[in-house]
Amino acid sequence: MKHLIAANWKMNPQTMAEAKRLFNSVKEGIKNIKNVEIVICPPFVYLSSFKFQVPGFRLGAQDCFWENPPTGEGAFTGEISPAMLRNLAVKYAIIGHSERRKYQKETDEMVNKKIKTALKNDLKPVLCIENVSQVKRGLEGISKEGLKNMVIAYEPVFAIGTGKPCSPEKAEKVRKAIKSATNADIPILYGGSVNSQNAGSYIEKAGFQGLLVGGASLNPEEFIKIVKNVSRA
Ligand code: PGA
Secondary structure (H helix, E strand, C coil): CCEEEEEECCCCCCCHHHHHHHHHHHHHHCCCCCCEEEEEECCHHHHHHHCCCCCCEEEEECCCCCCCCCCCCCCCCCCCCHHHHHCCCEEEEEECCHHHHHHCCCCHHHHHHHHHHHHHCCCEEEEEECCHHHHHHHCCCCCHHHHCCCEEEECCHHHCCCCCCCCHHHHHHHHHHHHHHHCCCCCEEEECCCCCCCHHHHHHCCCCCEEEECHHHHCHHHHHHHHHHHHHC
16 A cells, blocks of 8 residues: 655645745655655645646645535535535545644534545545544544545644654554554554654554654655655655
């Protein structure tokens, strides 16, 4: 199975020109890498300009809403439906990121609804969790078929944006616990202060199928190194 590296740009950069520059630098640096799927997750407002078909790259959103017309009829100010994302060639959607759980007060119930609607609309949800009970609640009622299109990202909050990554040993334990809780072959990513020094260890030592990279994905040189290290792992 291919490794998967998702770049979570969060609320960056501040202009379209910078976003294009960032993507182009990454693209230039990562040619001919065949064993890694790279998912670029820019803010919603840049997605339409990235409606790309670049080999090896996919587009991801950082969230999506749990209603999708005709059921929701569109009266949800400020929200973005999975169908809108699919129409922009978006393939993945990060759902339940800890920053959304914290600042937008997203609950496991909301996360579960978002996953269900995303799956119905052919988006692959990347469910972010920090413990096994969030996995169980997030995946409640999702069919075996649905689980085949899921990705899970283990993101311990203490490691996010702090420069204090989780040790590969501890991360591996949680990865195994997630695997036995889901009883399905779902790719599991690690996220939290990933950099070019530690990226390979989460794949080689801890057995993750990929990475969710925040801060380091905004630095093209660093991100390119991460991808190359994972490709060699
Ligand atoms: P970080 O963020 O790599 O900056 O720690 C990861 C994330 O929030 O997905």
